[in-house]
Amino acid sequence: MKKIIKTYKFKLSHLRKSQERIINSWIGTCRVVYNLAKEVKEESYRKGVSLSNYDLHKQLPALRQEFEWIKDVDSQTLQDACDRLDKAFKSFYKGGGYPKWAKRDQYNSFTLKRITDHKDGFIKLPKIGWLRYFNSRQFPKSAKLKRATITKELDGYYIVVMFEVNAVKPINILSDSQCVGIDAGITDAFSLSNGTFIKNERFYQNNKEKLHEAQHKLSRMQKGSKRFKRQKLVVSKFHRKVARSRNDWQHKMTYDLIHSFDFFAIENLKLKNMTKAVAKGETGVKNGRKAKSGLNRELLDVAISSFYEKLEYKAAWNGKTVYKVNPKNSSRECNKCGHTQKESRDKKYFHCVACGHSDDADTNAAKNLLDRALSKLVKTCEQPL
Numbered sequence: 248m249k250k251i252i253k254t255y256k257f258k259l260s261h262l263r264k265s266q267e268r269i270i271n272s273w274i275g276t277c278r279v280v281y282n283l284a285k286e287v288k289e290e291s292y293r294k295g296v297s298l299s300n301y302d303l304h305k306q307l308p309a310l311r312q313e314f315e316w317i318k319d320v321d322s323q324t325l326q327d328a329c330d331r332l333d334k335a336f337k338s339f340y341k342g343g344g345y346p347k348w349a350k351r352d353q354y355n356s357f358t359l360k361r362i363t364d365h366k367d368g369f370i371k372l373p374k375i376g377w378l379r380y381f382n383s384r385q386f387p388k389s390a391k392l393k394r395a396t397i398t399k400e401l402d403g404y405y406i407v408v409m410f411e412v413n414a415v416k417p418i419n420i421l422s423d424s425q426c427v428g429i430d431a432g433i434t435d436a437f438s439l440s441n442g443t444f445i446k447n448e449r450f451y452q453n454n455k456e457k458l459h460e461a462q463h464k465l466s467r468m469q470k471g472s473k474r475f476k477r478q479k480l481v482v483s484k485f486h487r488k489v490a491r492s493r494n495d496w497q498h499k500m501t502y503d504l505i506h507s508f509d510f511f512a513i514e515n516l517k518l519k520n521m522t523k524a525v526a527k528g529e530t531g532v533k534n535g536r537k538a539k540s541g542l543n544r545e546l547l548d549v550a551i552s553s554f555y556e557k558l559e560y561k562a563a564w565n566g567k568t569v570y571k572v573n574p575k576n577s578s579r580e581c582n583k584c585g586h587t588q589k590e591s592r593d594k595k596y597f598h599c600v601a602c603g604h605s606d607d608a609d610t611n612a613a614k615n616l617l618d619r620a621l622s623k624l625v626k627t628c629e630q631p632l
């Protein structure tokens with residue numbers, strides 16, 4: 248599995264006075280070691296001897312023997328001070344400025360090359376012990392914590408943690424036929440980026456008109472009347488039947504999908520109205536027209552999200568990947584040239600006004616979702632330090 252290196256920065260909290268003292272004194276010691284190393288390097292250069300970073304590392308134990316206060320600092324942390332000087336000289340050899348003396352107000356950090364332990368919001372470092380930080384983001388599950396740099400800044404102390412993490416499923420081993428984008432629509436329940444469609448479940452399709460009729464009838468009845476109550480029961484039974492058959496259908500469809508593809512790109516749905524729609528129930532509409540645009544649309548969203556939910560947990564069980572992307576303008580963007588314009592879409596057809604590319608509108612949208620997911624994935628894998 249490919250590994251990538253990442254860093255997170257956190258602000259330290261609840262620092263004990265004793266820890267603050269250690270941090271300040273280590274920063275000071277590292278600054279002195281940096282300047283000492285610079286001096287030694289320049290001195291030997293004048294004598295015609297060029298000291299490498301490794302040579303400087305070798306002198307550190309003697310230095311620690313000589314000065315008690317240097318001994319307190321973790322040996323790898325001292326090596327890191329030499330590494331920094333080495334970097335400064337390397338940059339100078341490449342045409343950068345000559346390395347300056349480390350000044351008190353500029354040299355404000357040190358690095359520990361190992362992290363002894365970690366739990367939520369706490370990191371344990373050699374000789375310093377447990378440090379607490381503002382837990383602003385979680386490490387990925389596969390993260391192996393490698394090193395930490397502590398910096399003193401104007402508003403407090405920070406910790407920069409470098410960690411190694413497994414690259415997300417290596418996409419170069421996925422062939423096109425293993426990846427699919429799924430666009431949820433109204434006419435065809437779902438459109439796939441390979442040009443196929445998953446039609447609405449037959450039960451709903453066959454009984455849709457009857458259901459609408461029953462709902463419409465109910466909406467015209469006197470609320471609370473006997474006939475209203477009877478009709479309400481008819482409608483809710485209908486809904487229950489639809490819900491059950493839809494559930495079965497969704498299980499079948501997601502099963503088929505999971506066994507046909509390895510990588511799925513779906514819309515990141517914003518379902519703020521979802522719970523409200525469920526709570527309102529099927530009688531929360533005043534007239535038929537409103538039902539079509541309002542509540543039915545919301546119920547459809549509920550259906551879509553429960554479809555995606557099934558897809559997601561089945562994917563997790565089967566070691567497949569579901570990637571959610573922002574669907575904004577995905578139906579207006581040309582999958583071939585990237586041009587985005589409302590006029591390119593005419594209901595079921597997509598015809599790019601810029602390049603002339605044409606496709607089924609929902610297929611085009613599904614392809615866009617897949618492309619967005621894949622490009623996002625590539626970015627995650629390549630993210631630099």
Ligand SMILES: [Zn+2]
Pocket residue numbers: 581582583584585586599600601602603604
């Ligand atoms: Zn185009």
